[in-house]
Structures are given as structure tokens and as C-alpha cells.
Amino acid sequence: MKKLRSVTRRDALKIAAAGAALPLVHMQTANAAGTLKVALWDHWVPAANPVMLKLISDWGAKNHVDVSVDLLSSGTANAKLLLAPAAESLAGTGHDIMTFQSWGVQQYATHLEPIDDVMDGLIKQYGTIDAVSEYLGKANGHWMGLPTSVGSQYKPACARISYFKKAGYDVEKWYPNAQGNAKAAADWTYDTMLKIAPGAKAAGLPFGLGLGLTTDSVDWTGAALTAHGAVLVDAKGNMQLRSDPVQQVLEYMQRIYPSLPADTVTYDDASNNKALISGQSALIFNPPSAWWVARRDAIKVAEDCWTFPSPSGAKGRFNPYLPFFWGVWSFSPNKTSAKELITWLQQRSQIETLCNASAGYDIPPFASMHDFEIWSTEKPPVGTLYNYPIRPWHDTQSSMAGWPAPPRIAVQLYNNATFNVMVVKLAKNKESMKSVLDWAENEISGYINM
């Protein structure tokens, strides 16, 4: 029988030293981080995914990091982007980098690695970051998620040029395809919208504004509240339900409700898109995705669309904003390389490449990046998306429904669509203002005490 080679004490020491050094080397730099597991949003613009994968592959090759990417879908019934972080945070294992929709960073902040170092560097490079991104991306004063451009979207107005002209308003003059002046759009207010809404319905083009329970419905009513200075819960967590501004917005909604589509209370995030594309609506609040589908399927409708900021109220003009974030799990074994990758992807050149691939859908969190050429050149008509990003002269701010309540309360206001339910009770079910406010008080006091 062949004698097995015995391991000497010297051999054992060598193996032990090599074994101990191995993880240290792997963790020190991106160059030796092993497989970096990344969960990204499966973009609604299919052309955007291969470009993102190519960028990541190039970065991996350059830095000698093996990167695996999973694309997670979002949607009402196929919400992998919601399920994956829930499962991974409970299991304490999974990807290294996770994508979060709007409230995700706040929900999982205790499981995330602070990225102040990354964000401080980026803010120094690119200037002020959007206020909503900061509200949602920071927890206890620390950046826990990086606001990414990929998936982040404004939901401004997308209107039929011809109908607004017929009603006496030229949307291209309000917001031209070039540097303009906020004063030119002074007429574009919630009162104007209320004035022309009945005519739109009579013409068979009711404004596709939902009062349902999903994000598009919640976002536009949230912006309307903010534009009128109304908050359901203030920044200190106190209920402000029985205030004049809240009642004013409720009454406004009561007045505009008869001019909205018959099924407005059951609108989901696809209903407004379909209303515009099928030529049944003169106005929706949405990212340009509806216009793109119209460009493909109903070119006459697309040629008649113009995107521009939301109407203004007594306290200003606010565009609904839905940012996406990238976060690094605190249990990730590859934190260093994860941070290096997201920092690299957040550079202007990469963001512009990704924005071009998404045909201008993605909105960068830095105002200094709202000048990409793609928004000037997309057509038809030329410049239809020029005013999709907030330009410095728009005199417009971004808005998040639920703001300025502490995020733990605001997320419940948002996800339970509390204000929309109030509107439905008041405007559709004809309940009294007192009964609606009593109902909301009971619900919101539950959110506050949770």
C-alpha cells in the first residue's frame, strides 16, 4: 500500500497563514472582492437593461471583480422588487447591492450600511441633491441609500396640445423647447385645471387623474396637497388634519371629481397611460412612458402630446417625484466593492449613457444633470420631453406624498392612500366632511402610534 504523504508542522503553518490572509486580501479592494451580487430594477424601457449590464460588465472586467446581476420586476402583482428586500433583510443574506423603490431605504434602514462617504463625495462633485431624495435616502442623519437615476421619475403633466389650445391655453408657450420664463406659465394653476376639466369630459377627453390606491393616484394628489400648503401630519409627527388647507384641497377634489373619468376611483398605474394612448384623455400626470407607447402604437396621439410641470397652488408648483435607490446590505461581505460600483455608476457619463438608453425616462437626483441632450431631441413633436426634468427656470420643486411627516408615518399615509380614500368618501360616497375627517383621524392616529 502506498504511504500517504504526511503534512509537516512547517506545511501546516504555511497553509494556515495563507488561509488567514486570503479573506483579508479579498475584502480590502474591489480588485479581489469575489462575486459581487447586484439586484437591479428590470427597467420598463427594455433597451435600458443591456446598456446597464454592459456598463457593469466593463467595470467588473476593469477591476477584476466577478459581478452577477439579477433584474427584479416591479408591478402590482409581480412585485419582486418589493419581495426580494423583504426576504433578504429577514434572512440576513442575499445580494450585496439592492435596489429600493421610494420608501424602501426607510423600511430597511436598520439592515443597510451607511454610505455617507459615497454621498458626500458625489454631492461635492455634482452639487445639491434633490430634497425628496434626501428625505427618503437618509435615516437618523446618515445616508443609507444612494438616490440613483435608474428608475427615478417625475410625474409631470402630459397634455394634448390641441385640446388645451381649444380651451384657450398654449402649453408650448407656457413651457417652450428652450430656456423659458416661469411667468409665462403663471396661468397653469389648479384653478385653471378645474376650469377646463368639465369641457374635457364633455369632449370625451376627461383628465386621466386617478383616485385609486396605487402610486400614480397617490402622487398627484400628494403634489396637490403640498402645492396648497396642506399636510396631514407635520414633520414633528403631529396630526394637522383639521386645518384649513386640508379642507380646501378636499373641497377642490370634490369639485373636480365629476369631471374625472367614471372609473377614476379604481385607477391603477396603467389606467392613465391607457387613457392617453387610446386618445380618451387630454391630460395625465405620468413619466413619458405613456407618450412612448403612443409613439409606437398611436402616433397621432404622440404628436399631440407635450410634457411640462404640474399646476401651481397657493404655496408653489410641485412635481410628484418617485426616486429609486441603491443600498448596500450591512450583512454584505463585499461592502467595499459594492460602494465602488455604485459610486462609479453614479458618475455623470454613466448616468447620461443610462438616461439615453432609457430614452430619457430616468431622472438624475442632481439638478446639475438635468441638461442632458436627450430631453431636447426626443420627438414627435421635437422637444416634447424638454420640460420633463425640472429646469432651473421652472420655479418647481419635487414632491413626495406623505411629506413632511416622519417617514415611518408618511410611508403608511402613502401606501394606504389615506388622502385618496378621504376624497372618495367625500366626493363619491357623499359622506359629510366631519365623517371623513373622523375616519381619517382614527386611521392616522393608528399610524402615529405604530
Next chain:
Amino acid sequence: MADGTTSVSAHALRGFAPPARRSGLQRFAQRRSTIAIVMCLPLIALIAGLVVYPFFYSIYLSMLNRTATRFIGLFNYRYLLRSDTFNLVIFQSCFFAITAVFFKALIGFILAHVMHNISGRDQRIWRGLLLVPWVIPPALSTLGFWWMLSGNYSAVNWILAQFGIHGVAWLANTWTARIWVVIVNVWFGTPFFMIMYLATLKSVPEQLYEAATIDGANFLQKIRYISLPMLRNIISITVLFSLIVTFANFDIVQILTAGAPANTTHVFATYAFQLGIQGGNISLGAAVSLFIFPILAVFSIFILRGVGRRAREGI
């Protein structure tokens, strides 16, 4: 024989005895009960891993705070019971499940009798056609219904318009939306009842009906005095089974209304999804989903007690 005692006797006959400990182990391993348990172990492990553990884990989760970092006892349950929205969810869940199961059982019962009276090849064709709704994935068929009813492209409204009838916002009114989610569930689930009742009807001796005919019983009397007593157990079991599945239904409501208008069509599963997954409050979502358990436990006790009693009485 695989009996341990016989094996030891054989050793003794050959004039030697194996060590006592080994013999004991062998006896234990060769017992029928031991073999049965060993053979069931994979199934027991599967049920323990996929049913028992998640059940107790969800009870544990439901007693944690919003970020699942602190034990808060029954706070989530107290919060839910004080919420008007959740009380609406309890009502809608019960209305949805009980109404849908009642109509599934009724229509299934009628269809089974109709099928039973069709003979030969025709019955096979009709049976196959009537099973189609059950074979199509419910998510797809619900999407079909959604397209027929949605505000933008409603086919139903288009047909009504051909007769000069103004379209109805089917899913935008609380009661029409509630009724439509029931209708879709009935459409999907009725074939299951039909096939179960039809299988049982085929085992009812034909002589009973012949004797009843000779005695002058009409169609309804035959159903009242023959079919119903013979089908009582299978009706109980299918109703219980369907109640469990319907109470836990998610896809039909989520796709058709997603809880709208104003949360009035939410059932336990969709509301748990809204709070737990979309709202990021897994603990509260777990508490919502656990409310199904006591309701189903009550139904199960009553229905199974009836089945057991009839089995003992040989009915």
C-alpha cells in the same frame, strides 16, 4: 416475515444468540411502526419545513414591531381591530368567501345533475368544456375579466352601448366591484364542485332513483331524498376545502381591483400584501394573514364534526 421476534427465534434455533443490544436495535428497526415513520419522514420534514415552521414563524413575526426588531406582544392585533379599514376587510373577506362558495356549490350541484343526465360521448364533451375555466390559470382569466370590465376598453360596456345602454363603471362602484370579484371566483371554482359531485353521483346506485320513480317521486323529490343525503359528506368536504382556498384568495382581487374603490374590496391576503410587502410592515401583514386562521378553524370544526358524526352513524 419481517417480524423481530421471529428473527430472534431463528437465531436461537441455530444455537447461538446475538448480542442483546444489537438485537434490540434490530427489533426496533424492523418494527412496522418504525418503518412506517421512517418512510413518512420525508413528508413529515416537508410539512414541518413548509407548513409548521412558517406558521409559528408568522405568529412570532406578528408580535414584532414595524422594523421586526422589538417584541410588542398583541399590539398589532389590537391596532387592527380598532381600524375601520380592517373591519371592512373582515366583512369583505367573509362576504367574498361565503357568497362565492355558496354559488360555486349551488351551480356545481346543478351542473353535476345536468351532466349526470347527459349520456355517453356528449357528456364527455360537455364535461371537458365546463372544466376549461378551472384549467386556465386564474391570473390570466382574471385579466380577461378585467379587460372586459375596465373603464378604458370595457367589452361589456361596448355591448351595452350597442343596445343604447350607457356604460357602467363596473369596478368603480363598491357593490358592483364586490359582486364582480365574487363572479370571477365562481366562474373559476365551479368546475371543481361540479366534477366532485358528478363523481359521487356516479356511485349512487341507479336502483334508488328507479325505486323512487316507481313510487311516484318527482325530480325535486329525488334530489331532496336521494341525491342530497348521498352527497352530504362530499358537499361538506368540498365546501370546507373551497372556503379555505377562497378565504386565502389573492390573485383575483389583486388583479381585478387591488382593493379599490377606497379599500372596499380588499380581502385578508391582499390587505396583508398591501401592509406587509408594499407598506414594508411585515409584522402587521403577518397579523392580518393570521386572522384567517381562527375563522377557518371555526368552519372546520363544525363541518368536520358533521362529517365525523355521519361516518360513525354510517350515513
